[in-house]
Amino acid sequence: MSMSYIDKNYIYAVSRIRYAELRLLDGSVFDRLIEAKDVAECITILAEKGFGGEYRDPEGMLGYEKSRLWELIAELVPDMSVFDVFRLQNDYSNLKAAIKESALDLDIPGIYSQEAVADPMLIKQAVRERRYKELPLEMADIAELCHELFLRTGDGQLCDIMIDRAAMEAILRAAEASKEPVLIEYSRLTVGASDIKIAVRAMLTGKDDEFLRRALAPCPLLDTELLIRAALSGMDELCAYLMNTDFKDAVTELRKSLAAFEKYCDDLIIERLGTQKWNSFGLGPIAAYILARETEIRSVRILLTAKQNGFSAESIRERMRRTYV
Amino acid sequence: MENMGLLFALCGAALSAAMAGIGSAIGVGIAGRAASGVVTEDPNQFSKVLVLQLLPGTQGIYGLLIAFITLTQIGIMGGDSNVSLQEGLLYLVSCLPMAFGGLFSAVAQGKCSVSAIGLVAKKPDQFGKAMIFPAMVETYAILSLLISILSIFGVSGLGL
Structure with missing residues (x-):
């Protein structure tokens, strides 16, 4: 079949998505969940809404919903690579796990995310046997560099920040390659938010500019040099710089806490995509x-964990993300 | 050369049927994809989405009507087929509103139907309102039809 017959506008798929949107949990369900007295009551409410299928344990329910999401998308979109943007981060997390597992000569079950672009076992094997060329092309260099570095220095934190940066760069590249405005906006906001979080953490722990230059991924929404300079000067300077960026409304949240800033960024992405x-x-x-x-x-994961740990309804509410519907 | 008038008039009829038909095919086609999506999830919505799918189909019928009237007027369907060059060109121009109006309004209506089908997917009880939006586009197809009909009968009344 020639390309011109493929539904480039995804009309059938969007129509199915309209139905799927009906099954999203809305604000009122989250209100009930927050007010629930314990995890068991939360699970009953979620099960009532069809969340988690037949599972009745938190991990089972969340895992089921994740795989159900990607099964639906695989059914609707013939070429899933356009959504690599959402899964690439898991690939790089798998790479981190593979490097540490291989360097420490361990075999830890369940540390690999299955919701990734590349097969986690391929990454594990390639790193263990140092056959980096078998890794997805963009990952090969960073994998080799970090594996050797970890073996030589044992500096896990340095490896992590280098791999995180590579992940952010890969997300930006994948989004730009898709030419899809929604994905491009998502990737820029994600990378921008990640850079700001790194800058704040580095500032709080007194890291130098060399660390920041290694850790920050170039983002079209931010000027990395100005961000580094601001982060080295202190919180006030950092906030002053952010006032001139797309993240200016996040400054108030950033002054409260990193968690509040993180929530604001997640909400911002959902709000921008709401149209x-x-x-x-x-x-x-x-x-x-x-x-x-x-x-x-x-959000459900945060909520269930908070309930398990006996957090108050008010503190859970502060952590809940904005809902799409 | 003496049949050039007939040729131009026939071109008009052909354009009106073909272009409005192409528009309707595209419109009904894209609305059908959206309708299939809804019926996959909820087969009970079949009759509602079918109505919305068919809305962009009317332009093809209007185009056919204009082609049919033109063929009758120029005698292709029987009778005297003596059409002067001037008359033939006038028939061709008369058919153009339906040809272009039909093509573009059907595509636009099809896209509007896709959105209306999305509305029905989310709120099946709002079907009445959902139907009004694509039906609005029909206005412009009807205006094109009206002008084409008036022009064709006007040309035959000139007696050129």
Whole structure:
């Protein structure tokens, strides 16, 4: 079949997504979950809404929802590579796990994320046997560099920041390659938020500019040099710099705490993608739905963990992400 | 050369049927994809989304009507087929509103139907309102039809 017959506007897919959006948990469900007295009551409420299928344990339910999301997307979009942007970070987390596992000569079950672009076992094997060329092309160099570095110095933190940076760069590249405005916006906000978090943590722990230059991924929304200079000067300078960027509204949250800033950034992405609810054509609505589901699953995870640890309803509410619907 | 008038008039009829038909095919086609998506999830919505899918199909019928009237007027369907060059060109121009109006309005209506089908997917009880939005686009197809019909009958009344 020639390319011209393929539904480039994803009309069928978007129509299915409209239905799937109906099953997203809305604010009122989260209110009930927050007010629930314990995890068991939360699970009952979630099960009522069809969340988690037949599973009745938190991990099982969350895992089921994740795989259900990607099964639906695989059914609707013939070429899943456009959504690599959402999964690449898991690949790089798998790479970190593989390097540490191999260097420490351990075999820890369950540390690899299955929701990744490349097969986690391929990454594990390639790193263990030092056959870096078998890794996905963009990963080969950083894998070799970090593996050798870890073996030589045992500096896990340095490896982590280098791999995190490579992940952010890969996300930006994948989004730009897709030419999909929604994915590009998502990637820029994600990388920008990650850079700011790194800069703040580095500032709080007194890291130098060399560390920051290694750790920060270039982001079109930020001037890395100015960010580094501001981070080295202190919180006030950092906030003053951010006032001139797309993250100016996040400054108040950043002054509160990193967790509040993180929540603000997640909410900002969901808010920016909210307009896709009224778009009937293209990958935009599908991308927005994936993100909405990922955020929903993350919110449920935060909520269940907080309930398990006996957090108050008020402190849980502060951590809940904005819902798409 | 003496049949050039007939040739131009026939071109008009052909353009009106073909272009409006192409528009409707595209419109009904894209609306059908959206409708399939809804029926996959909820087969009970079949009749509602079918109506919305068919809305962009009317332009093809209007185009056919204009082609049919033109063929009758120029005698292709029987009778005297003596059409002067001037008359033939006038028939061709008369068919153009339906040809272009039909093509573009059907595609636009199809896209609007896709969105309306999305609305029905989310709120099936709002079907009445969902139907009004694509039906609005129909206005412009009807205006094109009206001008084409008036022009064709006007040309035959000139007696050129």
